Amino acid sequence: LAVGKEGGAAERALAEDVLALRNPSELPVPHRPLEWSDVNIISTSDTHGWLRGHQHDTWPEPNYSGDWGTFASFATHMRAQADARGVDLLLVDAGDHHDGSGLVSTSRESAEAADGIFGLLHYDVLTLGNHELYQYSSAKWLYDNHKRWNGRYLTSNVNITVEEHGEVVSVPISDRVAKFETKQGNSVTAFGVLFNFKAHDRNITVQAPVKMAQEAWFQEAIADAPDYFVLVGHMPGRGLTSEWYPVYQAIRKVHPLVPIFVFGGHTHVRDCVQYDDRSIAVVPGCYLETIAFTSSNLPPAEDDGRALEISRRYLDANPVTYKWHTGTTDDDFDTQLGLNISQSLDNLAHELKITRPFGVVPHDYFLHRHPYGHPRSVLTVFAEKVIPEVVCDRERHGHPRVVIGNAGSLRFDVFAGPFDRNDELTVSPFNTEFLYTRLPAGLAGNITVEMNRAGASKFAPSVDDDEAYVRHVYNEWLASQWDRYVQSNLLGGSDELSMTSDAKKPRTLGYVTHDACKGRGDDIEHIPVPYSPDQVDFIRSPMPDVDPEEVIDVVVMDFAMEDFLTAASVLAPERKVSTDDFKTYAEGTTINDVFGLYARKQW
């Protein structure tokens, strides 16, 4: 469980006590019914291909053990409930379907097949994220296939350059706006927006949301008042200057009273804020861990301008939660659609051969629970064990070297037990390659320090003021949960969330959300996952034991190249280090296959 470097004993003892209380094979059961209202919206985001759910036993993984099939059964029962109640139920998703599991990261074709399975569940509104735009081919595939979403896949501010009828044109990847009527006869105007993302591939254009909101087409699209607006987009709802805010403001200017329901993503956190008493912005976590349920009444026909009753709930994505909230049992929960989806996922995993173990991991390695440098940190094992053992260039054999990379390329924990290709792509799904140049060892050593001082430039949206907020939102979110818990327990108190009726019940590890909306958001009360604050943006393999002046091979992971060059220009401007100075290192080796190579040898 551990946390700090040498301290952390108190935290560890606390967490161990808590875990001992509960039989870990048992998932906690919800006890608060959902607040159904006139409009009910289920939102997901940042699924990153986790369609098979979380399959490991280490807590909190079992909280998220539902796959896309069980989620589809849940959504189907929820839709039936909505019909029976005579209310709206919409399903929306805010993008980042790619990069993150064996299904979507084995190949372009596998990502397309996984997208197809994702699409078996009908969504009312969905959009893309930055991970659909790192490669032109992914974006082009979305463009070529956008018609299959029947006008509900919205890319309001993202264009692609294509050749059409012999002409090169920049066109929206998919539809910009959807106007539709719900089963209950409510009119909806919806948009799909991406933050002002800059690190996309060539021939893709992202317009800043603030500019999009001034466009004539947008003004025209919002001119008529619907019963409510649904804004779905890959960007956080909160922040110093949230990129949602100008979009919300543009609508508010024209329609002071029409409800605006915003569904964001990208930060991987559970979050919520209300811009006014007729709007809400909800972010539903990531990796198919969280299903957010948002509900609101609608203004009466004779609108008195009164505040709406809006609420949100973050559900842990597992069958126990799904059954409890739909009043179903083992006998009647699974729907044919759900079963078909689960079967299709198993078939795809089998075809892709992502479930064959490479080895057996001796113990858990965590991404956030330990500081960088701790032997059970994923970053440490990557930098100090995996890279030194498997990233080798035959031609450069015998030349001292150091390897520098971005920590963000490692995305998940590595769990004790069988380690397969799916686990490998989960921990690092990227095709990042290695390049090297020659520099003095002393300079190379200092460059990583400078890179960490400056922080990762590609970590966040590049809207200036927003960056400070977004940069490490997820890490800060985890840190604040753990700090709050440790503080309240060490001081002998308890945080306000523990004061609820089920406070005395044993709890499992999981998210403990404090957002900016009223009431309790988490459906299940958890103990937060231990978090170590000493995380870094960049990592480095051990320095060779050479004189600081000795010129060595300096190997850089290509995604970290810009940050490396910036740091080099700060520390040694006279050298004018540029990409031209780099050559391929360990040709054919990419970071998404180094853990497998290591596992075959060492685990």
Ligand SMILES: Nc1ccn([C@@H]2O[C@H](COP(=O)(O)O)[C@@H](O)[C@H]2O)c(=O)n1
């Ligand atoms: N080829 C890539 C692409 C991305 N990354 C890392 O992912 C981060 C963005 O992911 P979000 O889920 O936060 O959108 C990016 O900042 C990098 O850390 C990468 O390493 N290689």
